Amino acid sequence: MRGAQVGLSLMIGVGTLVSTPAFAAAGCYDYATDPSKLTDLEADATRGALSQDTKDCLEQNYKSATLQTTKGKISRVLLVNAYAYDTDTWAKLVQRHLDEVDRSDPNIAYLYAFYLYNREQPDYEAVMKWCDVALERRTEWTGDVLVGRVYQLERTKTYAAYQEWRDAEEAQKPENETEDLRNQAKTVAREWMDFSKSAGKDAKEAEELCISAASRPACGLD
Numbered sequence: 001m002r003g004a005q006v007g008l009s010l011m012i013g014v015g016t017l018v019s020t021p022a023f024a025a026a027g028c029y030d031y032a033t034d035p036s037k038l039t040d041l042e043a044d045a046t047r048g049a050l051s052q053d054t055k056d057c058l059e060q061n062y063k064s065a066t067l068q069t070t071k072g073k074i075s076r077v078l079l080v081n082a083y084a085y086d087t088d089t090w091a092k093l094v095q096r097h098l099d100e101v102d103r104s105d106p107n108i109a110y111l112y113a114f115y116l117y118n119r120e121q122p123d124y125e126a127v128m129k130w131c132d133v134a135l136e137r138r139t140e141w142t143g144d145v146l147v148g149r150v151y152q153l154e155r156t157k158t159y160a161a162y163q164e165w166r167d168a169e170e171a172q173k174p175e176n177e178t179e180d181l182r183n184q185a186k187t188v189a190r191e192w193m194d195f196s197k198s199a200g201k202d203a204k205e206a207e208e209l210c211i212s213a214a215s216r217p218a219c220g221l222d
Contacts, residue, residue, distance in 0.1 A: 161189070
């Protein structure tokens, strides 16, 4: 999970790094009224070094904030801090952010999809959902970042669809259900394959999964 760094300062999105004052000693600052001061926390948050007092203060401010934009900024500081030291805590904060704040940041959806896929018992439908959310906002990325992240999202989505289909077959689920899942696996594998070729990436892995779920002609390979 920590290997998938995506520029976490972008996730806070509230300004330039400055030194961190001793907020605990001064009491809980009213970030809900003055969110510009959240920039003072960014350096420590990026290292996962916010104190418990500061985290508690941010939680109080999150609850009291009336503007969604302010809630979002406070939430992002907590997200960045948690990502540095505890992905399970981070995931809970992400779910709250997605449920209560907004779902428009492709960086958050990108990381969340990988987190869900790497769990001991993945929810493949949820993995594909958050891959799609990130892909829908791909225009916020450019250049090599765009190509690399779209490739990884298409790859993760394909493996999730493929595994969901194979699990259904092993569980001997109804034929119509397994057939739908097989078609889904073929479709997303071909999408990954087509993107890989257009982006100059090696498409062999995608081709093999597509053929496994369908056939060479169905994958446009003959």
